[in-house]
Amino acid sequence: MGSITGHDDGGALRPLRADELHEIAGYRLLARIGEGGMGSVYLSRTRGNQPVALKVIRREYAGDAEFRRRFQQEVRAAKQVRGYHLVPVVDHDAEGEQPWLATAYVPGLPLDEVLAVHGPLPLPAALQLTGCVARALDAVHAAAVVHRDLKPGNILLGADGPWVIDFGIARAAEATRLTRTGGFVGTPQFMSPEQGTGTEPTTASDVFSLGLIAAVAATGRHPYGDGAALTVATQIANTAQRPPDLSGYPEGLRPVLERCLAADPAARPTAAEVAELCERASGRAPRAFDGWLPAAVATAIAGRADHVRQLVAGAPQDAQPAPAAAMPPHPATYVPTQAPGGGFVHAAPTQAATAPPAAPLAPVGATPPWRRRAPLAAGVAVALAVVAGTAWALSGGDGGSGAEAASGPSTGGTPAHSGSKQAAQGAGGQSSGAAKAPAPAYEAVFTDRPLAIAPPGTGTLITVDLDAPKVSPQGDVSDHDAELTYMSQWMNFKKATAKSRASTPEECRRAVDASPLPAELGDAALIDQGVLAKDDVLCTVTSKGNLAMFKITEVTPTGQPYSPPGYSGLLTLWKQSS
Known part of the structure; x- marks a missing residue:
């Protein structure tokens, strides 16, 4: 199970079916980006012709009052976070018939897809990716927020660096799926030991998850082996008794892994310290992204970005959000957000509106073991359930200033x-006699x-x-x-x-x-x-x-x-x- 970021659509944008929504809150839906356990994601665009992704929550969640409360809460929390490599929320509605979340569409490929199709990244790129994600986590943690569900599918690789995405929905699901069905929300292969034992995750939990991601990004090998999800999750939970063998990892990466994967949360470095470690080890400036990815990956990213531009440009002129007055209440200081695209919900799409569906990219070998899905028994799932939460950590303001911005340019x-001037006149004008x-x-x-x-x-x-x-x-x-x-x-x-x-x-x-x-x-x-x-x-x-x-x-x-x-x-x- 997962959040809305399901990985089942194989690589190309899908045309809308006749029985699907074709518009929501004034946003015309142009294509289906993907579908996951929490709902469906569609491509749309703003009045300014900027592509956006709309995540429409499943009706089973829409009918749950606690989900709606959590959903609203987490989106608000997300808007308090500022930082590099974080993709912020554009718009949302938790009160309508079906809750939805609109995010900016940043062209890129999710890390799990890159690893499945192109294999591990070169060590400098893996270290730079880890350092940039650590910087993003540092901003998240500075706002007293814990990501809770950091995994390769929640990291986009773009021409301009990596982006951390997918906040604010999985934690809302925690109140419904876990308590009612014993279901599992999250990715057990990238959880922390605390999450595996049912302890409330902290910022150190995100750092542990980042260490696992760094290992997989650089080598394709998970530190806790290639077993099924439950097996790996159990080994992570027992890491204090049986720590992983890190001797086979590259020398430049090993110190990062040893510190991030410490069993004791207090012994792990902060996200800022991880960023500094990786920046020194990579030998690259943290924001030097020219040629940072292998040529094949860069070409795939550029191709997907081009297809998105064609699709959005080719949409009919009425495929735009309704005027602001007709839209549901929302903060008007819009800021670009999350970046889905392509075959995995967060990668860039692979086809234009008039082109035939693009063939999905062929993997270069077997599916990595850490991406295999294995059914989990309900009882074990509940024991590991704390992995479910994702506290939205994206950008955007919340409160009065945003509403003022939306009132019109x-x-x-x-x-x-005029109002201020009248008030001043009333305070010190005709009858007071006070000297100005x-x-x-x-x-x-x-x-x-x-x-x-x-x-x-x-x-x-x-x-x-x-x-x-x-x-x-x-x-x-x-x-x-x-x-x-x-x-x-x-x-x-x-x-x-x-x-x-x-x-x-x-x-x-x-x-x-x-x-x-x-x-x-x-x-x-x-x-x-x-x-x-x-x-x-x-x-x-x-x-x-x-x-x-x-x-x-x-x-x-x-x-x-x-x-x-x-x-x-x-x-x-x-x-x-x-």
Whole structure:
């Protein structure tokens, strides 16, 4: 059994059957991506022509109130996580007739499919993959979230690095399948000893699972042997008495495995320490992804990405979500999310809309033993059930700021001005007789200095210090000094930032105080809605207490899915006169 990420569709997108849904919540379904134990996954697209994956939960779960509660809870938890190599949620509905989850579609191949078709990765690539996934887990753990179901099928390999996916559904299933049928949710071959013995998993449990993945990715061999699922799970649970023999693994990988697979959770390294170990051992910069994968794998990824583009571009014009007003309530600061595709639910599809179904890739040998499915007795399944949970750890905001962003793109000034002005007049106007405080005087530090914020590549963090001014594509500006950070998934304002109707310092400061923008703008706001446009004037009070004004003179789209634009403009900085 598994989460919604079933691996039964053999490699190609499937045309929709006549008896299937063809639309949900305004999203037109273009093709079936895959099907798993939790439901079906379909390809759709946004109004901005960005491909998305819609996961529609099975009716048997939809009818369970506890599942719905958990589902909503886990999606909310996922939106608190930020980090490299994590794919965030786009949209969801836990209240409708059938719950669903919409995620961005990142082209890539799931690791289990790569290993089955192309064999193990070269050691440098396996170490780089492990290090990047460890960085993703570090961000998850920093938000006090445990992934709980890390496995090769939940790691996508893309041209721009690996992506960790599939959060937020399996744990919701924990409340239904396990308690009612004694079923098993999760992948026993990649569980931790704690999960095998029924102990609540911790961040150290994810690190253990990552160690197992590293071993399999580099060699195709599981440290606990090639037995059936129950056999391997039992050996993992008993690792304190019978630790695995790691002597046959490559020398550069062995120290990572020895530390990650320690029986005592307290003896395992943190995810951040694993990342550092792997970065040193791989000999590659952590985000140097040029040529990081074998040529055959890179070619397969590129082919699937091309097929997705053809399919989405060839869809009829009405195959788009309905206007926002007609859609169910959801956070409007959309951010790209999870990446299914291709034969396995999370790989990229392999065919265009008008092409005949692509033949599934032929495996290069027998199915790896760790991928075999063996029936588990209900009693044993319950004993191992703690492996079921997956706490969604993807990106995206939750709360008021997102709702404000969705109310519609701003085209200049912000609607909160008039209300704030009236309130100010009522407080200190006609009848109070109180003297108004003098307006602060401002002195220019510099005026109209050119500043360019390039489109962020996937996995790149751009940080901006407006006082310096400095734009760092390596994220070198500290959190203390940065007023803005920019990734391929969102733009984050560290300080209150607003659009001003005029270019005077007084009006600029009033805008910041009265009507700041949401703290985060996701891809949909930046790409589809064009919330930041040419001639917009952005104002903020910097980390050093100065007043900064950035007038956008050019917006540079990339034309690539999920790739937000670059912004060029003129920066003016004022300080208050003494």
